[in-house]
Amino acid sequence: RARDRNRTNATASSSAAAEGPSATPTRREGSQGEAQQTATPTTTPPAGRKKGGTKRTKQAMPKSSNKKKTFRYKPGTVALREIRHFQKTTKLLIPAASFIREVRSVTQIFAPPDVTRWTAEALMAIQEAAEDFLIGLFSDAML
Numbered sequence: 001r002a003r004d005r006n007r008t009n010a011t012a013s014s015s016a017a018a019e020g021p022s023a024t025p026t027r028r029e030g031s032q033g034e035a036q037q038t039a040t041p042t043t044t045p046p047a048g049r050k051k052g053g054t055k056r057t058k059q060a061m062p063k064s065s066n067k068k069k070t071f072r073y074k075p076g077t078v079a080l081r082e083i084r085h086f087q088k089t090t091k092l093l094i095p096a097a098s099f100i101r102e103v104r105s106v107t108q109i110f111a112p113p114d115v116t117r118w119t120a121e122a123l124m125a126i127q128e129a130a131e132d133f134l135i136g137l138f139s140d141a142m143l
Helices: 002-019 055-060 077-088 096-110 120-142
Strands: 026-029 035-038
Touching: 096 120
Parallel strands: none
Antiparallel strands: 026 035
């Protein structure tokens, strides 16, 4: 602990010294004109580092947060559950209002102008036939 206190004091003094001359090793030129690097032995960590932690330890230890990890099912589990659900139900899968709107717009494009009215039973029959066709198409695509 005494060493940690000394490092804390030394870190504070080295940060003040960092404003003045550099605390990094200096280069001196030798007699032959070659640049030689001499390091001064120091017992304090470099001025930029904080005491106690390194970058490596921060990456290894996850950040502690109070958020609970959200639960996720494995891939495909929800899809299988939805398949079982929709196989049990007999209701139509496509919303009726949007399907009827599409039928009326297609009718205006392809049918003669005097065909503009549909009975509710005819629209329901077309929707059931369209959904049955799509379900068969998708099941054949999976093989």
